[in-house]
Amino acid sequence: MINRSYDLSISWDNRKTCAVFSSLSPERFFRLNPHWVINGFQVSEQSFTADITDHETEQSFTITGTYLCNSDGFTEMHTEDHLCTSISFCQKNDNLHADVLYSSEPDEEAERRIVLWLRSVKEYLRLYATDSLNTRFFRMLMNRVILQMTPSQRKISLMLVRITVLELLVILVILIGWFFFLK
Numbered sequence: 001m002i003n004r005s006y007d008l009s010i011s012w013d014n015r016k017t018c019a020v021f022s023s024l025s026p027e028r029f030f031r032l033n034p035h036w037v038i039n040g041f042q043v044s045e046q047s048f049t050a051d052i053t054d055h056e057t058e059q060s061f062t063i064t065g066t067y068l069c070n071s072d073g074f075t076e077m078h079t080e081d082h083l084c085t086s087i088s089f090c091q092k093n094d095n096l097h098a099d100v101l102y103s104s105e106p107d108e109e110a111e112r113r114i115v116l117w118l119r120s121v122k123e124y125l126r127l128y129a130t131d132s133l134n135t136r137f138f139r140m141l142m143n144r145v146i147l148q149m150t151p152s153q154r155k156i157s158l159m160l161v162r163i164t165v166l167e168l169l170v171i172l173v174i175l176i177g178w179f180f181f182l183k
Helices: 014-023 026-031 108-129 133-144 151-181
Strands: 002-011 036-044 047-054 060-069 075-079 086-092 095-102
Touching: 002 108, 026 036, 026 047, 026 060, 095 108, 108 133
Parallel strands: none
Antiparallel strands: 002 095, 036 047, 047 060, 060 075, 075 086, 086 095
16 A cells, blocks of 8 residues: 655645535545546445546446544545545645555556546635635535536536637727727
């Protein structure tokens, strides 16, 4: 077994951790993986079973495991996964760290996939680091819209948002030009 620790670079307080991770259900945690399509998810008490299709490789597999969050803010997920066997989140030096336990020495691609997943988790948890109107809006958007999509749907919607913003900018430039130069 090989243990690696990744600093998520988020200032973190253990008092918040349990509340945030209890709202981050195992299903939401798996939906944060940028390569996975969740086909089915069953939860019973602290254990779960997920039917997943990898969007990149088109492979389907099932992951089973347990999800624990105690009052000290230590959150742990044990899985029978092809990437890793355990992911634990805890506070070290006032930052949130993810300790990943690999069953064997990970190759570059497997570690890259875990780091991308942890980066998604980090950005999601950043929404919980502060409590402003902006972060509440983006939490709602993430939980109700974005995390319900598949990776390809996310890419398409992001592309449509970019095109819409570009169209609005072009319309604004045309209106400003017409208003100032033709009047």
